[in-house]
Amino acid sequence: MHYDTDYGKLNRNMKTEFCFSRYHINIGMSISVGALKGNQMKKKLVKFVTALLSVMMLLLLLPGLSTTSSAVSYTPSFQTVKVGLFYGSSALSSANLENASGYGSGYRFGYYDDYREFQSIGAATGETAISILRDVNMYYDSSSNRYYAGTSGSVVVGCFHIQLETAYSDYSTAKSAADSFTSVHAFVKYSYGDYYVCVGEYTSEADARSAADSLSIAQGFSITSGGQYTMCVVSTGTDTILLEFEHGTGRWLGVEPISTNGEKTLTWTRGYKYYGGFQFGRFNGGDLTVINFVDMEDYVKGVLPYEMSADWPLEALKAQALSARTYAAANFYAHTGFDVCTTECCQVYRGTNSSGYNSDLAVEQTKGQYLLYDGRLATTYYMSCDGGATENSENVWSAALGYLVGVEDPYEAIIADDIPGYYWSYFYSNEELTREFSGYGIGDVVNFEVSEYTRMGNVYKITLTDSDGKSISFTKENVRLVFGFPSIRYTVTPVGGSGGSSSSVYMNSSSTTTTGELSSSYAISSTGSASPIPSGKVYAVVGGGSVEEVGTSEASSGATGYKISGSGRGHNIGMSQWGAYSMAKYYDKTYDEILEFYFKGITITNR
Ligand SMILES: [Zn+2]
Incomplete structure (x- = not known):
C-alpha cells in the first residue's frame, strides 16, 4: 500500500539523468531584537534563575509528581496475524508442509477459534512432510512434489472411501478402531465434531463397493466421496491418508507444527519458510486457501527485509519495524478471511527467507511498540526518498492528517549520489504532449x-x-x-x-x-x-x-x-526510507527521533 500505483501513466520519454539544483529566492529577513545592556542582562538572568529554582523546589516538595512522562500502552486486538499466502486465483489444489528446523517434528491437527487460538482435535502425526489435498481424485507428480487432480500417475489418492457408521467422540478411540484394519489402510475422518473410521481410498464408487464386499465388514457403512469443503491430509509422495477433515464452512483445518523442545518452529511451504501455524480452507468449495497464523513479532520479522534492506543501520530498521507492526495492527480483517496478504497491496511478507541479524534485532528491540496519533493507530506511509521535502497529505491525496505534514528533509542531500535514481529528468516536445493529452479535450x-x-x-x-x-x-x-x-x-x-x-x-x-x-x-x-x-x-x-x-x-x-527535472521517488507522504538511512548512519539519530521527524506529534507506545 505504501508504494505508488501507476494508473493513468502516459508514455514517458526518459532522456538523460542529471542533477538540477532548485533555485529559491531567499528574501532575507532580520528580526531586530533590542540588545540588552550588561546590567539589564544580569538582572534578567538572576530573575530567571530564581524562578527556575522555585519551580524545582516545588517539584521536589510535591510527592508523587513525576517529571518523566508515563509510557503510553497499547494492546492490539490480536497478537496473531492471519496472512493470506494463497487465496482467490492463487488458491492451491494441494499444499505441502515440511518441517524446516531441527526443533520441529510432525504436526498437530485441529482448527483456530475466534481468538485465533489453536484448538486440537486430538489428531497428530510424526511425519515431517505432509500435503493437504482437496478431497477429489488426486495424483502425485514427483518432479514438482505436488498433487494434481486426476488419476494419471503411479501414486493416486482416490476420494471414495468405505465410511463405517459408528461415530466416536474422540480421535484416539476412532484411531484404534481404524488401526484394527490390517489388510487395507484405514484412517480417521473428522466430521462436524464427530470421528469416523474410513477404509481405503478408491477412484470410483464401484471400486469402493467391491472392496467393501471382499472385506466382509461387520457393521453398517456407506461409500462416501469428498464433500465440497472436505480436505485430506496425506504423507507427501504417497497415497497414505493421515486424516480427513470436514466441517462445512464453519471450521477450517488448522495445522500446527510440533515443537519438541519449546523452540519456535519453521515450516517450508512452496519455497518459503514460515514461523507459526497454517489454516487450510475451501472458500465456495474451491481450491485451498492457505493462511499463515503467525505471531505479530514474527510477522514483522518476515516483512522488514522486504520493505527495507536487512543490512541497513539498526535504528532505521527499528523505525521501519514500528511502521510495519502498526500497519498490521490497523489492518485486522482487511481481506476476506484473513488480515493481510503477502504483496505490496498490504506489505510484502515471505516468511523468514530474507531475514538478517539486524532486521531481526530491530524487531526484538522494539517488541510490542506501536505508533499512535491522537490515541489511534497511525497509518505510517513511507516512500523511497522525498527528493528534499515531504508533503502534507491533503496536498497529495485528500484528507489532512495531523501527523502527515510536510517537512524539509536535509538528511537525504548528503547521500543523494548513493540513492539510485534520486535525480531524474524527462523531455517532452509540444508534439508529444499534444499526442499524449489528445483525450483530454485540448488541441x-x-x-x-x-x-x-x-x-x-x-x-x-x-x-x-x-x-x-x-x-x-x-x-x-x-x-x-x-x-x-x-x-x-x-x-x-x-x-x-x-x-x-x-x-x-x-x-x-x-x-x-x-x-x-x-x-x-x-x-x-x-x-x-x-x-x-x-x-x-x-x-x-x-x-x-x-x-x-x-x-x-x-x-x-x-x-x-x-x-x-526532479528528485525523489514515491508519493512524498510520511517517512523517507533513505532519509531514515542517512539519519541513522551519519547523524546518529535513534529510531524514535527518525519517526518523530517524519511523523509530527506521534506517540510511540509500550517503550
Ligand atoms: Zn493485501
Whole structure:
C-alpha cells in the first residue's frame, strides 16, 4: 500500500539523468531584537534563575509528581496475524508442509477459534512432510512434489472411501478402531465434531463397493466421496491418508507444527519458510486457501527485509519495524478471511527467507511498540526518498492528517549520489504532449508549466495550454501520475523558442548565489503557495524598506519542448526510507527521533 500505483501513466520519454539544483529566492529577513545592556542582562538572568529554582523546589516538595512522562500502552486486538499466502486465483489444489528446523517434528491437527487460538482435535502425526489435498481424485507428480487432480500417475489418492457408521467422540478411540484394519489402510475422518473410521481410498464408487464386499465388514457403512469443503491430509509422495477433515464452512483445518523442545518452529511451504501455524480452507468449495497464523513479532520479522534492506543501520530498521507492526495492527480483517496478504497491496511478507541479524534485532528491540496519533493507530506511509521535502497529505491525496505534514528533509542531500535514481529528468516536445493529452479535450499544446507549488516546494498544480488558449490542469497526486513521474518534486523548463526576454536577477540556491531568469522564477503568496511570476515588471522590497523595480519578466514563447527535472521517488507522504538511512548512519539519530521527524506529534507506545 505504501508504494505508488501507476494508473493513468502516459508514455514517458526518459532522456538523460542529471542533477538540477532548485533555485529559491531567499528574501532575507532580520528580526531586530533590542540588545540588552550588561546590567539589564544580569538582572534578567538572576530573575530567571530564581524562578527556575522555585519551580524545582516545588517539584521536589510535591510527592508523587513525576517529571518523566508515563509510557503510553497499547494492546492490539490480536497478537496473531492471519496472512493470506494463497487465496482467490492463487488458491492451491494441494499444499505441502515440511518441517524446516531441527526443533520441529510432525504436526498437530485441529482448527483456530475466534481468538485465533489453536484448538486440537486430538489428531497428530510424526511425519515431517505432509500435503493437504482437496478431497477429489488426486495424483502425485514427483518432479514438482505436488498433487494434481486426476488419476494419471503411479501414486493416486482416490476420494471414495468405505465410511463405517459408528461415530466416536474422540480421535484416539476412532484411531484404534481404524488401526484394527490390517489388510487395507484405514484412517480417521473428522466430521462436524464427530470421528469416523474410513477404509481405503478408491477412484470410483464401484471400486469402493467391491472392496467393501471382499472385506466382509461387520457393521453398517456407506461409500462416501469428498464433500465440497472436505480436505485430506496425506504423507507427501504417497497415497497414505493421515486424516480427513470436514466441517462445512464453519471450521477450517488448522495445522500446527510440533515443537519438541519449546523452540519456535519453521515450516517450508512452496519455497518459503514460515514461523507459526497454517489454516487450510475451501472458500465456495474451491481450491485451498492457505493462511499463515503467525505471531505479530514474527510477522514483522518476515516483512522488514522486504520493505527495507536487512543490512541497513539498526535504528532505521527499528523505525521501519514500528511502521510495519502498526500497519498490521490497523489492518485486522482487511481481506476476506484473513488480515493481510503477502504483496505490496498490504506489505510484502515471505516468511523468514530474507531475514538478517539486524532486521531481526530491530524487531526484538522494539517488541510490542506501536505508533499512535491522537490515541489511534497511525497509518505510517513511507516512500523511497522525498527528493528534499515531504508533503502534507491533503496536498497529495485528500484528507489532512495531523501527523502527515510536510517537512524539509536535509538528511537525504548528503547521500543523494548513493540513492539510485534520486535525480531524474524527462523531455517532452509540444508534439508529444499534444499526442499524449489528445483525450483530454485540448488541441495543439503550446505551453506546459507548473502553475502552483506547495509551500514545501513540491508541485501542486500543472497546466497545459493549447494554441487556442484553452488549458487543462492537474493537481495533487495527478501531477505525478498523469505522466508517471517518480515524484511530485520537479521543475518544468521550456526548451527552444525565443525563451522570453526577462531580466537576470541574483538568487540564492542552497549553497551558492547565482543568476537566473525572472521568467522562470516563482513568487510565494501569503498562503505559502508558489506560482510563476507573471509577465511584466517585477518589484521587490529592499533592505531599507522601499519598493524598487528589479526587472522585467516576459514569458517565453514558441518553446518546442520542456525539460522536467526532479528528485525523489514515491508519493512524498510520511517517512523517507533513505532519509531514515542517512539519519541513522551519519547523524546518529535513534529510531524514535527518525519517526518523530517524519511523523509530527506521534506517540510511540509500550517503550
Ligand atoms: Zn493485501
